[in-house]
Amino acid sequence: MHSGATNGNGHASDAGALPPLSLSILGVEPLDEFIREVADFIHYQISTRPQDLVGAVEVEAKIGILRDRDTGKRLQLPILTETILAPNAIDMRFEANMSAKQHQHYNELLNKLKTTPTSAHPSSTLAYQHLHLVDTFYAQDGGGRGDKVRVTRDEKTGTVLECVRKIRLADLNIYSPKRAADWRISVNLEVPVPPPLGTSTHSRKKDRMRYSHEEFVIDLTQVTSTAGGNAKTEVLHELELELARPEYLLSTAAKRGDANVSEHDRGAFDELIRAFVNNARILVRNADGGWQ
Amino acid sequence: MHSGATNGNGHASDAGALPPLSLSILGVEPLDEFIREVADFIHYQISTRPQDLVGAVEVEAKIGILRDRDTGKRLQLPILTETILAPNAIDMRFEANMSAKQHQHYNELLNKLKTTPTSAHPSSTLAYQHLHLVDTFYAQDGGGRGDKVRVTRDEKTGTVLECVRKIRLADLNIYSPKRAADWRISVNLEVPVPPPLGTSTHSRKKDRMRYSHEEFVIDLTQVTSTAGGNAKTEVLHELELELARPEYLLSTAAKRGDANVSEHDRGAFDELIRAFVNNARILVRNADGGWQ
Numbered sequence: 001m002h003s004g005a006t007n008g009n010g011h012a013s014d015a016g017a018l019p020p021l022s023l024s025i026l027g028v029e030p031l032d033e034f035i036r037e038v039a040d041f042i043h044y045q046i047s048t049r050p051q052d053l054v055g056a057v058e059v060e061a062k063i064g065i066l067r068d069r070d071t072g073k074r075l076q077l078p079i080l081t082e083t084i085l086a087p088n089a090i091d092m093r094f095e096a097n098m099s100a101k102q103h104q105h106y107n108e109l110l111n112k113l114k115t116t117p118t119s120a121h122p123s124s125t126l127a128y129q130h131l132h133l134v135d136t137f138y139a140q141d142g143g144g145r146g147d148k149v150r151v152t153r154d155e156k157t158g159t160v161l162e163c164v165r166k167i168r169l170a171d172l173n174i175y176s177p178k179r180a181a182d183w184r185i186s187v188n189l190e191v192p193v194p195p196p197l198g199t200s201t202h203s204r205k206k207d208r209m210r211y212s213h214e215e216f217v218i219d220l221t222q223v224t225s226t227a228g229g230n231a232k233t234e235v236l237h238e239l240e241l242e243l244a245r246p247e248y249l250l251s252t253a254a255k256r257g258d259a260n261v262s263e264h265d266r267g268a269f270d271e272l273i274r275a276f277v278n279n280a281r282i283l284v285r286n287a288d289g290g291w292q
Numbered sequence: 293m294h295s296g297a298t299n300g301n302g303h304a305s306d307a308g309a310l311p312p313l314s315l316s317i318l319g320v321e322p323l324d325e326f327i328r329e330v331a332d333f334i335h336y337q338i339s340t341r342p343q344d345l346v347g348a349v350e351v352e353a354k355i356g357i358l359r360d361r362d363t364g365k366r367l368q369l370p371i372l373t374e375t376i377l378a379p380n381a382i383d384m385r386f387e388a389n390m391s392a393k394q395h396q397h398y399n400e401l402l403n404k405l406k407t408t409p410t411s412a413h414p415s416s417t418l419a420y421q422h423l424h425l426v427d428t429f430y431a432q433d434g435g436g437r438g439d440k441v442r443v444t445r446d447e448k449t450g451t452v453l454e455c456v457r458k459i460r461l462a463d464l465n466i467y468s469p470k471r472a473a474d475w476r477i478s479v480n481l482e483v484p485v486p487p488p489l490g491t492s493t494h495s496r497k498k499d500r501m502r503y504s505h506e507e508f509v510i511d512l513t514q515v516t517s518t519a520g521g522n523a524k525t526e527v528l529h530e531l532e533l534e535l536a537r538p539e540y541l542l543s544t545a546a547k548r549g550d551a552n553v554s555e556h557d558r559g560a561f562d563e564l565i566r567a568f569v570n571n572a573r574i575l576v577r578n579a580d581g582g583w584q
Contacts, residue, residue, distance in 0.1 A: 018560075020563075021506055021507060021563055021564065021567045022505070022506055022567065023566075023567060023570055024567060024570035024571050024574050025405055025418065025505045025508070025510075025571050025574060026405070026574055029570060030570055030573040030574050030577060031577075033373050033374050033470060033573075034373045034374075037372055037373050037470075077369070077370075077371070078369075078377060078378040078381030078382050079369070079371065079375045079376065079377055079378060079467075080329055080375070080376040080377070080378055081325050081326045081329050081375050081376045082325050082326075082375075083371045083372070083373050083374075083375040084371065084372040084373045085370060085371055085372070086370040086371060086372055089370030090370050113317055113318070126317065175371075178325060178329075213314070213317045214313055214314055215313060216317070218317075268310075271312075271313055272313065274315075275313045275314065275315060275316060278315055278316035278321060278322055279316050279317050281322040281325075282316055282317060282318055282322050285322060285323075
């Protein structure tokens with residue numbers, strides 16, 4: 001219908017001569033609805049967490065596969081692009097495991113970033129640590145919230161690094177039909193507890209490569225689980241992205257949208273979650289298909 | 293687990309003192325998967341359009357409601373954020389109609405933009421035209437592709453403005469559960485034809501407010517349809533966003549990703565579609581709920 005018309009700015013037909021397009025009729029990008037949903041979810045979980053428990057709020061994204069509980073196959077929905085699933089609407093489970101090949105692929109990818117400064121932020125390279133840990137789990141005394149106590153030790157020295165009760169607050173599942181993997185965002189509360197008595201239910205060894213970048217930690221872990229006694233051991237490969245500093249998360253969350261603080265502080269929570277989602281997306285998009 | 297740690301950049305706890313976060317571990321925003329999918333879809337339709345027909349490629353987004361064919365109710369899927377639906381996977385129809393109240397709401401919104409230059413591009417205000425048109429439709433002789441011929445006249449003068457056969461190439465439906473409306477992207481071919489003989493099947497009057505911005509046209513139209521004879525008239529309200537210059541669309545599409553042209557020309561198609569999607573999203577997000 002509008003063939004041959006020129007627009008109000010007098011654009012000529014030669015593409016090379018055109019001024020840059022505005023981002024929109026409002027001159028700005030519309031808000032990223034996906035990132036906003038994730039930020040609202042995490043903020044809600046932080047705001048409504050149990051006030052009787054003092055602990056660190058852990059926010060993490062795990063890379064894996066959403067599986068239909070009936071068929072065991074990867075979830076299939078009639079949609080073409082990444083989206084957040086409504087909680088409890090679909091009978092599925094999230095499998096954080098990946099293949100050894102996939103694990104190696106991520107290892108190579110992250111090692112490259114470790115040594116190649118990005119052009120945007122040449123100083124922001126990834127720091128690297130190789131950790132050898134042993135987790136031992138204990139049933140919670142007296143039931144209560146029903147969560148287990150986890151004791152984490154340095155494998156070589158046996159030093160106890162952490163002794164916590166981990167309480168799952170909520171998950172958000174992200175279906176990613178264009179990629180080889182899906183992902184899940186979890187908000188947990190890690191409450192420090194005294195070393196438990198009694199016999200452990202099971203333990204696992206973690207051979208972990210940890211990459212740190214600004215406010216984030218990426219853990220690429222080979223987990224060897226033993227259920228106890230003569231049970232078979234199971235080897236899993238996991239990739240997690242975690243917010244590095246729970247206290248920074250809480251301080252930005254408390255100031256979100258607060259008219260009494262600076263614009264920078266008011267927006268810091270959403271900026272943090274934006275970078276978190278960006279990093280998770282980059283990890284998911286670099287899944288090489290070793291999962292399905 | 294990482295409570296109390298500072299990261300590699302030595303961030304202190306005072307949020308105000310922190311340097312800005314990098315956009316990601318790669319220093320850049322990941323590609324917008326949604327916009328890329330739309331661009332790939334439109335590019336594919338352009339590349340594979342019938343070569344025996346010479347006409348303008350029309351790309352438009354309509355705002356409306358996706359309805360379940362069985363229940364007639366708005367489609368409901370177990371997802372929380374805007375996503376593109378797989379073609380032909382769901383039994384539904386798209387209803388481009390909106391309420392008169394909704395129509396008025398958009399009219400006010402767009403009139404404001406007409407007179408309020410955006411801060412980003414102060415010169416890019418919306419141009420405005422009020423059009424009074426009459427479309428008359430004729431059955432296509434001899435069947436063929438089965439598409440109707442449309443003759444568009446100026447209502448007052450009776451001058452024929454356009455006489456085309458409109459051939460639908462493909463649609464992409466976008467489900468937008470957080471908003472009061474969904475949307476559909478359509479790619480059509482408009483082939484100029486000689487004025488048809490015989491009796492028209494039906495006609496419609498279009499009272500159209502047209503807002504133009506750079507490469508885009510937003511048509512807010514009240515359509516009065518008459519099916520012929522003594523049939524009742526029906527009044528519909530439509531909102532469409534259209535690419536203003538089919539020849540510019542084709543020229544950018546031809547250079548997409550071409551290593552032999554400048555980076556600007558190579559990326560012009562994707563920039564055009566980005567602004568198109570941004571504008572459609574802004575329109576959808578300003579739906580005030582008058583639909584459901």
